[in-house]
Amino acid sequence: MGRYIVRRLLQLVPVFIGTTFLIYWLVWSVPGDPFAGKCGDRPCPDNYIQVMTEKFNLDQPLYVQYFTYMQNLLQGDFGETFGGRSINDLIAAAYPNTIKLAFVALAVEALIGLTAGVLTGLRRNGFLDNLVLVSTLFLIALPTFVTGFFLQYLFGVQWGIIKPTVSNPPSFTELLIPGFVLGSVSMAYVARLARTSIAENRSADYVRTAIAKGLPMRRVVGVHLLRNSLIPVITYLGTDLGALMGGAIVTEGIFGINGIGREVYRAIVTKEGATVVSIVVILVLVYLVMNLLVDMLYALLDPRIRYE
Structure with a gap:
C-alpha cells in the first residue's frame, strides 16, 4: 500500500x-x-x-x-486582488464556511441516501421502494434554487424554526437546512445508486453462501453485502465533495453564507482573474486528494482488491 x-x-x-x-x-x-x-x-x-x-x-x-x-x-502566497486585498485573507475568511457547508451536505446525502438505498434495495417493488423512487426523481428534477427558497420560506419565515439567513461564521446547526438543499440532488443519486448496487449484489454467490451458513441477516447485510455494495457509492461521494464546494454558489446566495461560492461569483463578475484561479486551484487539490482517498478505501471495503 x-x-x-x-x-x-x-x-x-x-x-x-x-x-x-x-x-x-x-x-x-x-x-x-x-x-x-x-x-x-x-x-x-x-x-x-x-x-x-x-x-x-x-x-x-x-x-x-x-x-x-x-x-x-x-510559498503559500495566492497573490492580491486588483483592489489590494490579500487573496490568502479572502480564502481564510470564506473557505471554512464552505467546508462546513460541504461536509454537512455530504453527511446528509450519505446518511439519508444510503439508508434509503439499503432499505429499498433489500425490499424492492414495495411501497417504500416506490416512494423513494418517486421522491428521488422529484428532487433530481427540481432546481436547487427552488428547493432552497421553498425550505427557507417554510422553515425560516412560515414556521420560524431557523433564521432565513445564517450568521457569520455559521454553526453546524444553522447549516442543516442549507446543507440539505446543497446535497439534495446528490442524495437522490446516492439512494438510487445504493439501491441498484444492493439489489445486484444480493443475489451474488458470497451472499447466498453466508445465508446458507446460518449467519444472522443483520451480519450478512452489514458485513458482506454492504461492504461490496458501497464501492460505487464511495466513488460518487468522494468525487462529489469537490463538486459541493465548487457548486455552492446558489445555496450560499440564498442563505447569505459568506463562502467560496459567493467569492468566486464576485470575482468572475468583476474580472478578478487571480481570485478565480486561486479558488479553482484549491478545488483541484480537493478533487485529487479525494480521488486518492477513495482508491485507498477500496482495499478496506473489498479484501479482493490489492495494490501491491
Whole structure:
C-alpha cells in the first residue's frame, strides 16, 4: 500500500500542473479589459493601468505569468486582488464556511441516501421502494434554487424554526437546512445508486453462501453485502465533495453564507482573474486528494482488491 500511495502522489504532480495551467490559461485568455470598471464610471488613467500591468505581470507571456504564480503559490502566497486585498485573507475568511457547508451536505446525502438505498434495495417493488423512487426523481428534477427558497420560506419565515439567513461564521446547526438543499440532488443519486448496487449484489454467490451458513441477516447485510455494495457509492461521494464546494454558489446566495461560492461569483463578475484561479486551484487539490482517498478505501471495503 505504501508504494502505491507514493506512486499515486507522483502521478498527481503532472496532473496538478496540467490542470492548473489550463485553468490559468482559460481565465487570463478571456477577451476584455481586466481594468474595466475599476475606476468607477470613468476609464482608468494610463499610469494606473501601467502600474497594475507590471504588478500583475500582465505584460509578460502567459507561461511566464503562470510560472511566477506557481512559484508564489509554492510559498503559500495566492497573490492580491486588483483592489489590494490579500487573496490568502479572502480564502481564510470564506473557505471554512464552505467546508462546513460541504461536509454537512455530504453527511446528509450519505446518511439519508444510503439508508434509503439499503432499505429499498433489500425490499424492492414495495411501497417504500416506490416512494423513494418517486421522491428521488422529484428532487433530481427540481432546481436547487427552488428547493432552497421553498425550505427557507417554510422553515425560516412560515414556521420560524431557523433564521432565513445564517450568521457569520455559521454553526453546524444553522447549516442543516442549507446543507440539505446543497446535497439534495446528490442524495437522490446516492439512494438510487445504493439501491441498484444492493439489489445486484444480493443475489451474488458470497451472499447466498453466508445465508446458507446460518449467519444472522443483520451480519450478512452489514458485513458482506454492504461492504461490496458501497464501492460505487464511495466513488460518487468522494468525487462529489469537490463538486459541493465548487457548486455552492446558489445555496450560499440564498442563505447569505459568506463562502467560496459567493467569492468566486464576485470575482468572475468583476474580472478578478487571480481570485478565480486561486479558488479553482484549491478545488483541484480537493478533487485529487479525494480521488486518492477513495482508491485507498477500496482495499478496506473489498479484501479482493490489492495494490501491491
